[in-house]
Amino acid sequence: MDSDANIPGSAKPTINDIARLSGVSKKTVSRVINRSPLLNEETRKRVDDIIRETGYVPNPQARALALRRNFLIGLVHDNPNAQMVLGMQQGILSVLKGTEYELIVRPVDRGSTTLVADVRSFLERQRLHGVVLLPPISEDDGLARLCDELGCRYVRMGSAELDDAAHMVASNDQDVVHEAVSYLIGVGHRRIGIITGPTGFRSAWERRQGFERALADAGIAVDPALVVEGSYRFESGLGAASKLLDCSPRPTAIFASNDEMASGALHAARRLGLDVPADLSIIGFDDTAIAAHIWPPLTTVRWPIVEMGKAAARKLLAGTIDAQPEVPGEALFLSQLIHRASVAPPK
Structure with a gap:
């Protein structure tokens, strides 16, 4: 649970202030902050309104302890196309802007015999909220199963649809x-x-x-x-x-x-x-x-890589306090042929 304490002389509202003003327990406030389903809508709205009116900002470290997750999104790749990686980062970061979440990028070696163990160690050590897997490692079903096993949200990017819409952003290459x-x-x-x-x-x-x-x-x-x-x-x-x-x-x-x-x-x-x-x-x-x-x-x-990055981030944040509550269904992103000056009829 969030465990902010009142600080003498501080004007910043605490979780205790929110509980008192809302007429609920500190535990209930924590459940609202962490989007627990064990609340009725009236209570949730009352506490959310008080949070908004007072400008209360939850302690991210305390929330991370309560959720057993850090407010981190991982981007895992082994891709020689630097522009593609940068485009994906740009899309993800545009969605994370203004939220508590940060992006952490981890390159891996797809040819390594310890690939799955390396990714497991990364996910467990960082306690990620979610991860975006870029091709070609996104095509490894074993990594998707690993994310499920560890309870880590994931989205796979690919040149064809590899998974259900909640776990996929794909292009029509x-x-x-x-x-x-x-x-x-x-x-x-x-x-x-x-x-x-x-x-x-x-x-x-x-x-x-x-x-x-x-x-x-x-x-x-x-x-x-x-x-x-x-x-x-x-x-x-x-x-x-x-x-x-x-x-x-x-x-x-x-x-x-x-x-x-x-x-x-x-x-x-x-x-x-x-x-x-x-x-x-x-x-x-x-x-x-x-x-x-x-x-x-x-x-x-x-290639709509930035839009794919945005969609991947929205899927990972779906249902959190910082995102729309529903899981976006968009999975297939259509590329477009751009005509410039490098094509002409043959001599």
Whole structure:
């Protein structure tokens, strides 16, 4: 329970003041603060009104002891896409602003044999209110079961729906990549390369499936020489695009599975004296700041990562004093193809 005490000379209201003014016990006030279901609505409203009128601020340490949880939201990731991690942080922090909750970020090694034990130790040590799991570790059902076992709220982010709506924020990667590659085909490209994401990432698989579906729908066979794996980093896009542009005949367009790699592809083209988009069209994915700042500005897929971060935070805070009482049902977030200057019909 909250255990603020009256301090002589202090004008700050205490939990004892709230109990006296509300005509209830200190324990009842604590139950209202901690959103206990063991209260009738009339009592809850009376105490809430007094709290609001007096400007009483509960002691977070005492509340944490009562709830056996800290007012912390965890963001756990092993993701080389720094812009995606930053976008998710931005979305979460915008929801936490003005609440008692803080964000703590924990990188992990998805290849470690002690991954689950490491995450267990983190959750138990920090006593988190909830955690957001980013891909690819969000695709590990064992981590979701661990959160359930420890009584820690969780939301998984993915490129496809992996869980029920209360535990999921997902994007439609496969469909929007199908749209992007179909756009390239529609302006006349037939020899199209792809720089995929790294093996083991669901996003890489979904985006490649969208690429292959678009080619199949247009009656174009996938040329294995035009499929090169990247790591979601600039350098890998530069190297992968160099391999693609060494092909004979070379591709007239490249779809890169994120903007970092797309910008690497643009540099590879410039090194060879190729003009983008006259000699080579390029499409990326994410719509990070780099997409609008490079030249030519990059046609790309706008991933609603900040909105997904906001939704994840709202799901974790649902039912608390700081959030809407209902669990938001939004789980699927639609990405959008943004047309800029890096695509043109082939020569």
